Amino acid sequence: MVVLGIETSCDETSASVVDGGRVRSNIVSSQQVHRRYGGVVPELASRAHQRLIVDVVRQALADADTDLSRIDGIAATCGPGLVGALLVGLNVGKSLAYGLDIPFIGVNHMEGHLYSTFLGDPRPEYPYLSLVVSGGHTMLVHIPAPLRHRVLGQTHDDAAGEAFDKVAKMLGLGYPGGAAIDRRARLGDPAAVDFPRAYLHDHPFAFSFSGVKTAVLYHLKHLGVSPGEPGSLPEPVVNDICASFQRSVTDVLITKTFRAAELLPVRHVSIAGGVAANSELRERASEECLRRNLVLSTPALQYCMDNAAMIAYVGMLQLESGRVSPLDLSADPGLAISEDADSLPTPVRGVPA
Ligand code: KG4
Ligand code: ZN
16 A cells, blocks of 8 residues: 655655555655744744645655555644644645545644654564654553554643753754754763652653753753853853753653553553654663563654654554545644543553543
8 A cells, every 4th residue: 555645733844655564755844944933933834834845745756756646545644733834734635635536544643653663673563652752742652553542641731852942942052952952961961960850640651841941941040141042151061951951851751651661561662753863762761671671662763753654654554444534624733642442451540640
């Protein structure tokens, strides 16, 4: 089965051809226009998607050495995300499917991240546990079988990637800043500053990262620098803040993920989403898996970031299970993951979520 995927939920315009579950092409055009504003400007994002989408789709078909006549179905992200941005990819996808008289599948962006691990090797085996950590979301999900999900917990406030981006902005490291913090953290001391860790004991699988972000803000004020203008801070001090902040975030992510892995009947753990590119998170997760005899799957870096290959892959799973979407499907900026009430095994039912 050959599926064309389209992703426009935020600031990446992407199209991909996936054939029998293997990626034949994956074109990602990252919009640079937002950098000077220090964050994504929704109106500019939708305009840029409109400008780029046709060329990106053409390029994805050309790179896959195919054309529209050989596509069996079209999958496009329908939420969550910025509504004006989602509408661009969704309408292109629906129009192509209508014109070609082939099935259209609206795909949840977060489900795309959940299955992005299948785009590389090793592929997880069901049942598995997935930690999705991106700029917009942080969630732990149990996946007992294809397209069956149970969300164990999500962030109560900032997503992990959002905290990375906001701290990077305070340190003058640009936007998005996750990768810059990661690079600096390697040069710093993670024990230099004791930033808080929100374990939320009443919510063992939920997350909160606004506290650590605010702690960085107060730490900068204490050092006498204005957040966003850390010009006077010596490099080693910035590196120590990056390392200490990153250690606080990864402590919480690792502790909660492996607590869930202990309680669930899973042998495979997957970490996906933009923050899964973080080198400390990857290293620590791989050490934990080795210690516990679990198998870790993390997508290749190009599939951690937003991409259409993961959307095409979920589209293929849905087509295989006979699910197609109506052509009047609308964009849903707050779309939740489809949940399966029976997918939690008993040991976890007793744990407050
Ligand atoms: O999945 P993604 O491309 O977009 C969303 O769906 O949000 O994730 C982007 C996020 C940004 O917050 C970015 O700062 C973060 O992933 N990120 C990282 C790293 N690379 C990207 N965070 C920490 N360490 C990294 N190496
Ligand atoms: Zn994403």
